[in-house]
Amino acid sequence: VLSLYSIIRIHGDIARQQASQNRFYALLQAAPDATVICDEQGIIRMINQQAESLFGYNPEEMLDQPVEMLLPGELHSAHAHHRNKFMKHASLRPMGAGLELFAVRKGGAQFPVEISLSPIKTDEGMMVIASVRDITERKKLENALRRTNAELEAFTYSVSHDLRAPLRGIIGFTTI
Secondary structure (H helix, E strand, O other): OHHHHHHHHHHHHHHHHHHHHHHHHHHHHHOOOEEEEEEOOOEEEEEOHHHHHHHOOOHHHHOOOEHHHHOOHHHHHHHHHHHHHHHHOOOOEOOOOOOOEEEEOOOOOEEEEEEEEEEEEEOOEEEEEEEEEEOHHHHHHHHHHHHHHHHHHHHHHHHHHHHHHHHHHHHHHHHO
16 A cells, blocks of 8 residues: 555646646747756757757757857857856856857858846756847847938038028128
8 A cells, every 4th residue: 555655646746747847838939039058068959949940950959069150260269268157256247248149050151149148056066047139130239220320420510510601691790
């Protein structure tokens, strides 16, 4: 009887653990941004569908690979250093922390991103949840806005300059 009770309890624990894993996976898939979960060594352990779409890899190509595969080649060694430093003093880094960041798609195309980092302690050690957002469209709009502002500045300078000569004439005539 005691053995039967133990078996039933173990099955219940397994079912609860499976339900918990299913909830976590559903939450991961529902995240609006690409999500990449890495271990302390920077090995990709989990991704969501948005990460597959954003980077162009299927899960088999990304899982158990170094996260540096998603970065421009010239940043690989620097990123490993920054990752190790972050792991020693892991803390939440919010999206848009003022850093110019770039990622690389499967074909090698670079694109600007914002990344938030959330460290979590697990039974398997420290993990980092990276939420990645493609900001290509926003960068295009910012550049267009800068160009428009530069054109407006040039126009206002030109108008100001063009109005000075007639104003000087009017001031001269009023003085006479």
